[in-house]
Amino acid sequence: MTSSPASVSDPALSRPGDLPSEPARVLSALFGADWEVAVQGRFLRGEGRADGETVAVLGTCGHAAIGADLALALAGGVLSILRHHPGRPILLLVDNSGQKLSRRDELLGNNSYLAHLAKCLAVARARGHRTLALVYSEAVSGGFLATGMSAGPCYALPGVELRVMGLEAMSKVTLIPLDRLSALCRTMPTLAPGVENFVRMGVIREIWNDPADGLRQALAAPPEAPDRQRRLGLARGGRPAAAEVAERVRRAPGG
Amino acid sequence: MTADPRARSYLELTARQRLAGILDPGSFTEFLPPPDRVVSPHLPALDLPVAFDDGIVVGTGRLDGRPVLIAAQEGGFMGGAVGEVHGAKLTGLLERALDEQAREDGARGVVLLLETGGVRLQEANAGLVAMGEVQQALLDLRLAGVPVVVAIGGANGCYGGLSIICRSADALVMSEAGRLSISGPEVIETACGAEEFDARDRALVWRTMGGKHRRLLGDCDALVADDPAAFRAAILHHLAQPRPLDLATLEAEHAMLRDRIAAFGDCADATEVWGRLGVDDPGRVPDLDEKAFDDLVTRLGV
Numbered sequence: 111m112t113s114s115p116a117s118v119s120d121p122a123l124s125r126p127g128d129l130p131s132e133p134a135r136v137l138s139a140l141f142g143a144d145w146e147v148a149v150q151g152r153f154l155r156g157e158g159r160a161d162g163e164t165v166a167v168l169g170t171c172g173h174a175a176i177g178a179d180l181a182l183a184l185a186g187g188v189l190s191i192l193r194h195h196p197g198r199p200i201l202l203l204v205d206n207s208g209q210k211l212s213r214r215d216e217l218l219g220n221n222s223y224l225a226h227l228a229k230c231l232a233v234a235r236a237r238g239h240r241t242l243a244l245v246y247s248e249a250v251s252g253g254f255l256a257t258g259m260s261a262g263p264c265y266a267l268p269g270v271e272l273r274v275m276g277l278e279a280m281s282k283v284t285l286i287p288l289d290r291l292s293a294l295c296r297t298m299p300t301l302a303p304g305v306e307n308f309v310r311m312g313v314i315r316e317i318w319n320d321p322a323d324g325l326r327q328a329l330a331a332p333p334e335a336p337d338r339q340r341r342l343g344l345a346r347g348g349r350p351a352a353a354e355v356a357e358r359v360r361r362a363p364g365g
Numbered sequence: 366m367t368a369d370p371r372a373r374s375y376l377e378l379t380a381r382q383r384l385a386g387i388l389d390p391g392s393f394t395e396f397l398p399p400p401d402r403v404v405s406p407h408l409p410a411l412d413l414p415v416a417f418d419d420g421i422v423v424g425t426g427r428l429d430g431r432p433v434l435i436a437a438q439e440g441g442f443m444g445g446a447v448g449e450v451h452g453a454k455l456t457g458l459l460e461r462a463l464d465e466q467a468r469e470d471g472a473r474g475v476v477l478l479l480e481t482g483g484v485r486l487q488e489a490n491a492g493l494v495a496m497g498e499v500q501q502a503l504l505d506l507r508l509a510g511v512p513v514v515v516a517i518g519g520a521n522g523c524y525g526g527l528s529i530i531c532r533s534a535d536a537l538v539m540s541e542a543g544r545l546s547i548s549g550p551e552v553i554e555t556a557c558g559a560e561e562f563d564a565r566d567r568a569l570v571w572r573t574m575g576g577k578h579r580r581l582l583g584d585c586d587a588l589v590a591d592d593p594a595a596f597r598a599a600i601l602h603h604l605a606q607p608r609p610l611d612l613a614t615l616e617a618e619h620a621m622l623r624d625r626i627a628a629f630g631d632c633a634d635a636t637e638v639w640g641r642l643g644v645d646d647p648g649r650v651p652d653l654d655e656k657a658f659d660d661l662v663t664r665l666g667v
Contacts, residue, residue, distance in 0.1 A: 178630075182622055189619055192612055209547050211556045216546045217573050217635060218625060219584045224547070225532035226622055230615055232504035232533075237612070251484070251493060252547055255526050259497030274489035279555075284486050286411065300407055300449065300491040311494045336460065336505065339498060340453070349491050351406045352453040352498075355397070359457025360464060364394035365425035365432060 129154075133171045133203060136246045136267065139321040140201075141165075153183045154203055160325055166191045169203025169257075176253045177210030181223035184257070188230040192237060199240040199329055200231070202261035209252035224256035231260050242328050244318070245270045245305070259313065263334060265324060266305050266314045273303030299348045310348030312339045374591050375518045376542050380422045380437035383478050386593030387516075387600065388426035388435065395424040397454065405448050407488040416442040419450040423458045428476070429601055434462050437478040440521040446485035447527070452495020459502035459513075466511050474604045475506065475513045477534070482549065483525020496526030503533055504610075512536075512607035514600050517543035518591060522574065524549050533610075536586040536603035538596060539576035541658075545585070546574040568651065572635040577650060577658060581639060582625070583667055590655055642667065 129137075129149050137145045140158060147156030147167050152174035156167050168187040174180055184202075191198055209220060231241050243261035245254075248271040258264045266272065274280075277295070281288040295302030299310040308314045318324030340356060343349030378386060384393050397403045399417035408415050420442035425434050436458050438445040447455075455477075462475045484492035506513055513534040517523045522544030523531060529547060531537060539545065550564035563569060572578060579585040586603060589595035608614065629638045639647035643665055653661060 211553045213562045221528040221547045222532045222584050224529045236508050274493050300488045313494045355453035356457035359396045360461045362396035
C-alpha cells in the first residue's frame with residue numbers, strides 16, 4: 111500500500127496491498143502473475159509486464175465516483191510516469207459510477223480536475239506514450255469521458271456496465287414513458303445502456319474475451335487515425351451521421 | 366428590442382445573433398447552414414422536432430480582421446444539448462482548424478460560444494461519444510499551438526462534458542450570469558437530496574457555479590459584462606495570448622489544483638472560499654458591480 115497520495119515527486123511503487131478481488135482478477139487475466147499494483151482508497155497504481163514490456167497501470171475500483179481528489183491522483187500518476195518512465199505505455203483500468211455528484215466537488219471545480227487528467231493523457235501521447243483504457247467493471251457518463259475516453263482507444267471486458275444514465279432516470283428527464291423507452295431501446299443503439307451499444311458507437315474498439323491477447327494486440331497496433339472512431343460507429347451501424355457531418359464541416363468551402 | 370445585437374444582453378441573444386454581435390460585421394460564413402438540412406437522424410424516431418442546424422452554428426469569420434473558426438451553441442434548441450450531428454459539427458470545426466494550421470502559416474484561432482446542458486439524452490450514447498471526440502480534437506489543437514478561446518454567458522450555462530472540455534482551452538471568458546459545472550443543481554439534488562444541494566436556492570447555484578466564483582478560483586480568465594462587445598474584446602485579447610500545453614505547464618497546474626484542495630477542500634460554501642482568498646466581506650461578492658469586482662480581482666491577484 112502506498113502511504114501518501116500519489117504526487118509528481120513520488121514515483122515509488124509499493125508492494126501490492128489488499129487489492130480488491132475484481133481488479134486483482136483482471137490484472138491476472140492481463141499479466142498472469144507478472145504485475146504489481148497498489149490500491150489507495152479507490153485509486154490503483156502500479157505496473158505489469160506483457161511480452162517482456164513493462165506497462166504502467168493506473169485506474170480506479172469499487173465503482174468510484176470521479177471527484178477532484180481521485181482525478182488529481184490519476185493525473186499525478188500520469189505525470190509521474192512521464193517524468194520517470196519516458197515512453198512507457200499506460201493502461202487505464204476503468205471502473206466508475208460517473209463523475210462525483212457533490213456540492214463540494216463542484217465548488218472546487220471538478221471539471222478542472224477532470225480536464226487536467228485529460229490534458230495529462232494527451233501530453234503523454236504527444237511525448238510518445240501509448241495510452242489505452244480498459245473498462246473492466248462499470249463506466250458512466252462523465253466518468254467514462256474523463257477516464258476511458260480521455261485515455262482511448264478504449265476496450266472492454268465482456269459483460270461490463272456502460273451507460274449515460276439508467277432508463278428510469280432517462281424516462282423522467284426526457285418525459286418518454288418507461289415502457290416506450292424500453293421498446294425504443296431495442297431498435298436504437300444510441301439510446302440504450304449496455305456495452306454492446308458503445309461497441310456500435312465505435313468508442314469501444316473491441317470486447318476482450320482473452321484479455322492478455324487483447325492487450326498484446328492493442329499495444330502492437332499502429333496509432334489510430336483521428337477519425338477512426340466515428341468511421342467504426344458508421345460501419346457498425348451505431349452512428350449513421352457523425353462521420354459524414356464532421357468531414358463535410360472540414361471540407362466546406364469558405365474562409 | 367434593439368435591432369443591433371451589439372447593443373443587447375449577450376445572455377438573451379440567439380446563437381446567430383451572438384455571432385453577429387462578436388464577429389466583424391458581415392464576415393461570417395456558415396458551414397452546413399440551415400438550408401442544407403443537416404438534422405438529427407434520431408429525434409424523428411422519438412416524434413421530436415429537429416432543428417436544421419441541430420442546435421449549433423459553425424463557420425468562419427473575422428475578429429478585428431483576424432480570421433477565426435467559430436461555433437455557437439443554440440440554447441433555444443433542447444438547451445444546447447449535444448447530439449450526434451451537433452457534436453460532429455463541433456469536432457469537424459476543430460479538425461478543420463488543425464487542417465488549416467498544417468497548410469498555412471500562423472494559427473488561425475478557434476472561438477467557441479458555449480451554452481449547453483450536456484449530452485442530449487434522446488441520443489445519449491452518440492452524444493457522450495461525441496464529447497470524447499470533441500475533447501480529443503481540442504487537445505490536438507492545443508498541442509499544435511492553435512489558440513482556442515471559450516465564452517460562456519448563456520441562460521443554460523455550460524454543463525456536462527463541455528464543462529470539462531472547455532477547461533482544456535487556452536482561455537475561458539464568462540459573464541457573471543454564465544454558469545460552469547459538470548452536474549446541474551437538479552441532478553445533484555435528485556441523486557443526493559436537497560440537503561446536499563438545494564437546486565431551488567438560486568443564490569446558492571450562482572455562488573457555487575457562477576462566473577464570479579469561477580473567476581475568483583482562477584478557472585475563468587476574464588469576467589466580462591453581459592454584452593457582446595465585452596465578450597468580443599476579451600476573446601480578442603486572449604486569442605493573442607496562447608498558452609503552451611506541455612509537461613511543465615501541467616506540473617504547474619497540478620500543483621495549483623493540489624493546493625486548491627488543501628486550501629478549500631473543507632469549505633462548505635463559496636463564501637468560505639472567498640473569505641480564505643482574502644475577501645473582507647465575502648457575503649457581499651454577489652452584489653459587487655463590475656468595477657468593484659474587477660478591483661477585488663486586482664487586489665487579490667487571482
